[in-house]
Amino acid sequence: MENRIRRILIEQEARDYPMTRRILARLKGVPVEVIQDREALNTSGRDRAAWLSDAKTTLLLAVQKGPFWRSCPGTRDYICCGYQVLQVGLNCPMDCTYCVLQGYINVPAITVFVNVEDLLEELEARWAENPALVWRLGTGEFGDSLALDGLMGLNKLLIPRFAGRGQAILEIKSKWPQLFHLLSLGPNRQVIFAWSLNPPEIISGEEQFAASLESRLKAASQAVGAGFRVAFHFDPLIYFPGWEEAYQRTVGRLGAAVSSQAIAWISLGGLRLLPPLRQLMLQRFPRSRIAAQEMVLAPDGKLRYFKSLRVEMYARMREWLTQATPEALVYLCMESPRVWQEAFGFTPDGQSLARLLDGRVLPRR
Template structure:
């Protein structure tokens, strides 16, 4: 079933998406929120069979990244063309933030691009703009349906002074391989060690497949980012991360990398408690976590220990200037956004 807002029933992207699912029933709705924000929904149950909701983003095409997130000295903006994700990572804040596991895709890319162009044209002298995608969805996982990268990446060819980060765990890189690499577009892959990927990152491509996708992109000249985010603690985490870093840097050329970052596990308290209610049996959520000033994480001491170990290990493989500590240090947002923008 595909829900479509009446206003965009004949939008070319709506037609293009619906064409891919010829057997799906198309159900018109006035606003995506009627479906997405409906009371009595269970994220966990709905995740077994989510529907697609096609909507028009009305406002708020770009949001300022919270302080501490993004590249130092730059203006960091979040670009959300979609809400929810086809993957199912047990640490993901989306499962505690939304009642619904349906995917909302905002089809009016032209309005996003217009807002981006306006923002770039009105930038102050010397202001460096970074646009981050993959904050409340995976940037590439649904690329064959959304054509998000195909629609947004070429824009950055016109504006070489602005930058885009596509954050992903996906191997859906065909759109990128069909384009010329752009020096101001970074494809940033997130990783946890294989053991963590198998137990917590349900439905995601395994580490070695992500690495093969990265190697192909690197061969074609794309600049790559590595986001070890969130870093997950367990008794054997040192060995797991040591092996992961060795595997990653055996496959990739570090001189073709744009940046490498680590992200601590941090969740807004309300979201964490919703996740606990959804998955009471999940060991990750019963781990050595502490709640401090509205954020749940591993606690300062353990977080510093993990960070210090991982930084030291990473610096065996990469030059220090590639490491960007603040890129991922972002707790999940405290309040859910509305489903209809």
């Protein structure tokens, strides 16, 4: 992935960090420009669709001045699992048609926060504040946890911090298969390697530059072999003619590749888009099959598939997953109590869902 980078921008303040030096040493020959700070890259007034593609090949080394640790922005009326996000960067070198970050980023680059020493300090401080709480943390909400890890070296620093720590779980979420450099850090029960999955026809049409299904599953089996647990996210779950056969086959391939005992959880989440993102997708990816689909505006302001279709997709997926990966916990991401009830026959509240997920990794207290 790092060979996609064509330009490096460095905030003045980010110049002397070890991660900056490491990245520059690995990307020798790539043009570098030092800027005062990222505010100088203001994109207001510029056509978003035009600069987004360039943003995928420009790396910005910056300093995170706010907290790294943020709560996942759950939505009222939807059941939230209490996930916590570590914002270690923003944007990624892959280019999925449906990526929500397209509407979110304001800097025309892939931002990497190089002050990892502050991140590690922040983690220790938050854990010390309340040792009785259990946290599920992930680095893959604002980017991809593995795509640039060869450059950043972040996971090598993070993984040992979670070893044997009874109150914290780290999820490393990706669409990229390279984790060879991390395998020697296993076994580590508290670290979950997770891959987003979709059928090959969706990967090739909607997930540009991302790894094939086969490579993701192979990487998952390597992680299991090294003593890590794994997880999978069918999110976004995408409707298209023939979806049933395609998803059933994909679930079958997952079951054949990875032992279900090693799977901590599998989430399902139907495609959801903020309305302006749909316009952007039509502009940037006119051949995409998904931007023109029929969707309705949900109470959280996002476009979603009709409830009846979501319920059908979730129920079928759960049926196939129960056969292929009988020991995995399957849950819905950001869905309403009614959809849970109709698709799964029960409705957890946020706290009980969080406890279920935590209990997959940490022994009950």
